[in-house]
Amino acid sequence: MAGKKIIVCDMDKCAGCELCEYACSIYKDGEINWNRARIRHIRIEPIYDIAILCRKCESPECMRACPREAISVIGDSSVMIDEEKCNGCGWCVEACDFGAMRLDEVNDHAYTCDFCAEYEQPKCVEVCPFEALEFTTLDQVSFDKGKRALMRVIQEKGAG
Amino acid sequence: MEVLPEEIARKYIGGYGLVAWSLYNEIPAGVDPLSPQNVIALWTGPVAGTPVPVSSKYVLGALSPLTGFIGFGISSGGIASELKAAGWDGIVIHGRASSPVYLYINNKSIEIKDAGHLWGKSTWDTEEEIRRELDDDEIRVAGIGPSGELMNRLANITNDRNRQVGRTGMGAVMGSKNLKAICMRGTESVEVAALDELMELCRDLYLRCRGPATEKYRVFGTPANVLVHNRLGCLPTNNFQKGTFKYAEDVSGETMLKNLVKKISACPSCPIACDHINMVEEGPWAGAVASVDYESLELLGPNCGVGDLNAITRAVEYCDTLGMDTISAGGTIAWAMECYERGLLSKEDCDGLELRFGNAEAMVEAVRRMCLREGKLGELLSDGSARAAEKVGKDSSQYVITNKKMEWGAYSMRSLQTSTLGFATSVRGADYLRSGSYQDDVKGKVDRYKLDRSRGKIVYEGENLYAAIDSMVICKFTRGIYKDPGEMARVIRLVTGFDMDEEEMIRAGERIHNQAKLFNIRFGAARKDDYPPPRAFNEKLYDDVSDGAVIKYEEYEEALSGYYEHRGWNEEGVPTKELLKKLELDMGMGVE
Numbered sequence: 001m002a003g004k005k006i007i008v009c010d011m012d013k014c015a016g017c018e019l020c021e022y023a024c025s026i027y028k029d030g031e032i033n034w035n036r037a038r039i040r041h042i043r044i045e046p047i048y049d050i051a052i053l054c055r056k057c058e059s060p061e062c063m064r065a066c067p068r069e070a071i072s073v074i075g076d077s078s079v080m081i082d083e084e085k086c087n088g089c090g091w092c093v094e095a096c097d098f099g100a101m102r103l104d105e106v107n108d109h110a111y112t113c114d115f116c117a118e119y120e121q122p123k124c125v126e127v128c129p130f131e132a133l134e135f136t137t138l139d140q141v142s143f144d145k146g147k148r149a150l151m152r153v154i155q156e157k158g159a160g
Numbered sequence: 161m162e163v164l165p166e167e168i169a170r171k172y173i174g175g176y177g178l179v180a181w182s183l184y185n186e187i188p189a190g191v192d193p194l195s196p197q198n199v200i201a202l203w204t205g206p207v208a209g210t211p212v213p214v215s216s217k218y219v220l221g222a223l224s225p226l227t228g229f230i231g232f233g234i235s236s237g238g239i240a241s242e243l244k245a246a247g248w249d250g251i252v253i254h255g256r257a258s259s260p261v262y263l264y265i266n267n268k269s270i271e272i273k274d275a276g277h278l279w280g281k282s283t284w285d286t287e288e289e290i291r292r293e294l295d296d297d298e299i300r301v302a303g304i305g306p307s308g309e310l311m312n313r314l315a316n317i318t319n320d321r322n323r324q325v326g327r328t329g330m331g332a333v334m335g336s337k338n339l340k341a342i343c344m345r346g347t348e349s350v351e352v353a354a355l356d357e358l359m360e361l362c363r364d365l366y367l368r369c370r371g372p373a374t375e376k377y378r379v380f381g382t383p384a385n386v387l388v389h390n391r392l393g394c395l396p397t398n399n400f401q402k403g404t405f406k407y408a409e410d411v412s413g414e415t416m417l418k419n420l421v422k423k424i425s426a427c428p429s430c431p432i433a434c435d436h437i438n439m440v441e442e443g444p445w446a447g448a449v450a451s452v453d454y455e456s457l458e459l460l461g462p463n464c465g466v467g468d469l470n471a472i473t474r475a476v477e478y479c480d481t482l483g484m485d486t487i488s489a490g491g492t493i494a495w496a497m498e499c500y501e502r503g504l505l506s507k508e509d510c511d512g513l514e515l516r517f518g519n520a521e522a523m524v525e526a527v528r529r530m531c532l533r534e535g536k537l538g539e540l541l542s543d544g545s546a547r548a549a550e551k552v553g554k555d556s557s558q559y560v561i562t563n564k565k566m567e568w569g570a571y572s573m574r575s576l577q578t579s580t581l582g583f584a585t586s587v588r589g590a591d592y593l594r595s596g597s598y599q600d601d602v603k604g605k606v607d608r609y610k611l612d613r614s615r616g617k618i619v620y621e622g623e624n625l626y627a628a629i630d631s632m633v634i635c636k637f638t639r640g641i642y643k644d645p646g647e648m649a650r651v652i653r654l655v656t657g658f659d660m661d662e663e664e665m666i667r668a669g670e671r672i673h674n675q676a677k678l679f680n681i682r683f684g685a686a687r688k689d690d691y692p693p694p695r696a697f698n699e700k701l702y703d704d705v706s707d708g709a710v711i712k713y714e715e716y717e718e719a720l721s722g723y724y725e726h727r728g729w730n731e732e733g734v735p736t737k738e739l740l741k742k743l744e745l746d747m748g749m750g751v752e
Contacts, residue, residue, distance in 0.1 A: 047437055
């Protein structure tokens, strides 16, 4: 599935500004409430920052954990939650290895990132001021890593 | 719980404005700053919790135990946005708890909880411990360390590890109230008047935040100033005796980035990220971790003759975790070093420390002892240099570099004279952040080696704008990204719905500044309090760049009178009745 696009976060670039969370709530929910964002910034002091969200797992743990079959996978592995079937039990929240499943405690249902299906590209990626977030394929990530390694060698040893 | 009248919210904007308003209306003359009668006011601004760049800022103020006048500090981190999301704009604290407590605000619920087990702990440990015991990693904590508990007049308040209400001894006021920490958690949405339009403007502002106006903060952080100031001969060195430092390269932002910075970090809602976090990996200070800013670095470094970034990092870490203002700590130790070298302090007075300029180990150890008020030296220095000089006597007060008993920021007095006028007239004591008048000196817009009547206007205009910025509250590092103050007023409009324009915003800044000044007058402020220390007039600066620079007393008198005139104050620095009427101050307690 080389073509499956996810949002990756470069921990070296992420400064922990949380503007991804602001953007998520503003563009997806029409309100400012970073607490409900589908993307979540986590800081481990003193120097680690990351933004975590749905990884589009192939056979997602969240789906397998759901006793009501409210969770399905659509398109290129985006997770969809049937809010009618979901009763907010939270097993999917516990099952997700990345903490990417969230619970709307007011309306009693789970929710997660849909990669801004209604927009051209995810808003958090657009807004990230540090270019730490990228909407890309893991294949491209590995290619970029290889390219970076080569650039490093060239810089250290000199071109030619 | 009280609802802030809309008229007051508009007239005082928020932050600094509401702190000045609260303190003016709640603290009568004669109150002892460390008594239960002092009042702590913590206010966010209208933009806190919104996507406005670097808007998660709060102002915490009280009558200052250091200056005896208005005290306050402005800090960033997550406190302001979290408080907003909990549904509150500010907190006003009266009285004193009978035993150590902390305040926990969780949305609408407010609890005063026992802090006996936290007393004595560092600010970082306190933050972690509170999150652990309340089982919520997203709680924001603003707390004091042992220094605040001991009511050291230089004590600060730390939140989110690296952000401080640093100046004017606000940590001591919390300590005097037995208040270890103020914590908050909010999960509600934050409402603004015009979200779509605001977000569109913010997206544009984010891009500008990544442009040239903020480049120096992003790349090297504020320590970028070290080499700039050294070139201009205005890098305070050896207790302001010199304006250049032999080892400036060793403590430059450039060197720090190369050798020590392990992370560049941002506050919530900040697209700049100025926080440069150092980790020392080897040598006697291995393991030291601290976010190091220009002022801290300069006063604990060059001003103490110290050219060792590892030592400076450790000293800043002590200040942040044990709870003391880095600027005043550096200024006080530099004073003590000069006294030591002049024979006014003996090795015995210093409990065996060789307190000479350039002795990095002695500087770090002195910081630690000050924070903990340990031994004779700690006892002597932990309330600042002005009070220490009263105890030491002889001519030691000649070497104190303060205004209103607060230590001078890292801008040389004699080679940046417009800056000096701004520092000395500042309502909270020697302070570069009230008017930013150093900028005209540094940028060469005026002759920085002399003063005249017109400099008063630079300070006056700077103060009014900065008072408005500090009331919104936005980060001063973003001031260059706005096209003009009118665009800042537009931000206030989109957030609050008030049809505020630039003129009204600046007028509010002027009103706020006058309110703070009236508070000071209640506590005895007069013209005599608006002068730089003796060294500025009595001694020439000696170094390669600014050799021979000195402030002429008559020129200073002229400039000060010019400043009062621009302000509409009389020769003693008291606002006239007509001015107060014109500015429509809220005078609750009336003018004395």
